[in-house]
Amino acid sequence: MLRRSARNRGWLTYGLRLVVLAAALGLWQGLSAAGVIRADEFPSMSQTVTALWDLVTQSALWSAVGQTLEGWALGLLIGAAAALLVGTLIGMNGFAYRSVIGVIEFFKAIPVIAILPIGLVLWGATLTMKFALVAFAVFWPLVIQVCYGVRSLDPVVRDTTTVLQVRGPRKFLMVIMPSAAPFIATGLRVAVAVALIVDIIAELIGGGSGIGERILLAENAGPSDYPQMYAYVVVAGILGVLLAGAFAVAERYALHWHESQRSANEQEQGYPERRGLTLAASLSQRPSPGRPGGDPGLAVRRPVPHLVVLVGGLQVAVLPAAVVDPEGAVDPVGDRAGSRRAEHVA
């Protein structure tokens, strides 16, 4: 196959993406115009975009976004802080870990949605209800991640710490946290997305104020407000993309010293097309042999790929897609970090 320069391929990709966007929007408009989709059931593309534009210029949208973000941030903060504390305590003690892990797995398997009615009865449709639910949803998967991270501490490092008599907060900050950081980052990446989903469910069903509630109100107002409803749906999606993207950027800055990030950077340099959606791969599994690796000892710090928001605000093109890796993440017992380390040793 013909080798193209990285730059050309980049432009080709962006061009293709714009074509896909234009085709999708055109198809939508065409189906509406041809009457295949009935206007009172599903608004046309132009109506939705107009509604979206109207919303962007009004304060109602921004206050809804603010309320949603409020529940998201508070819940995430509380859930993550609690998970960090509890997870570290459990992870540091083998007996505690073996006693509790079954119970945690049990709670993790309970769908959050089952807790929603309890939240509604306790707090009504309030901000408290929203962030309590978010915190609950975030806590269980994250606490498991933190436990695995803490337990993955290298035995040599652990023994050295003991010999040097590093204890208490100092041990926590200087030894355990750095070692567990990649696990925690993986857990948080999932938590960011889960928190938003749960927050919006709490608004949509529980009636807490925010984007979810606006969607419901627009739907109840009847067909004339459907364009607005879909505009809010688009806003919810964009919000999700932006939050996850922001987290990926933050993760890069915070963990740029870690080998997983370094190898991700190097791979990205070798293979520019690996950016975008599928960079997840480089975080989540070992690079196949034969890929130009570069000196693993050399931490190459690349400029952070920025979020390019182009035409129509939809073209979120250069997502540093470490974000994607949706679950492999929380799932198989520190699987990836294990393989990551193995690959490094090999």
Next chain:
Amino acid sequence: MTGPARAELSTSLEHLVVGYVIAGVVGIGLGALLWSWRYLRDATSPYVYFLYVLPAPVLVPAAMTLFGIGFTMKVVLIAFAALWPTLLNTLDGMRGVDQVKLDTSRVLGVSPLGSVFRVVLPAAAPQIVAGLRNSLQVAIILMVVSEWEASSDGIGYYIVNAQQSFDYVGMWSGIIVLAIIGIVANLLFVAAENRALHWHYGARAVEGTR
């Protein structure tokens, strides 16, 4: 719980199973398609990602206007929401396949389609399974949400109805049933996973990673 609750449960589970199976098959299929066709992958990746991040429950009202409040609407919603984790993990897992294995299979004269089934799928299986497990959780949530919003039967309807009529015993029993569904589904999944992937875990144990 008595007779009616059991009937509610069976409708819910029917939606769940049909939607989940559709999501699994389509997710793995589309994931493989995107893997094998790079331009398509590059061109669609931001939009696939957008759909993955979009909180699926916001689509409930939209699905109601399009499909009414019946069986179709619930299955479509569950399948749509559960599709993305499987799809992205399939794509990811397939991208991680060792190039040497692919080259070897080609040298040994395995047809391209044959190598997909005999090399790529087994190699990507652990990650596909992780995606399927995530999809299962999403599917359960969507099962309840779709009934909650728009339904006259199902476990979600039962809970919300009990809550709104201040029947807290009924509400709590519904919640417990829901929790049990989640836990049992998870256990079944893990059992199936251990059976299907025992070769993988066996190999890992021997390698001694971790």
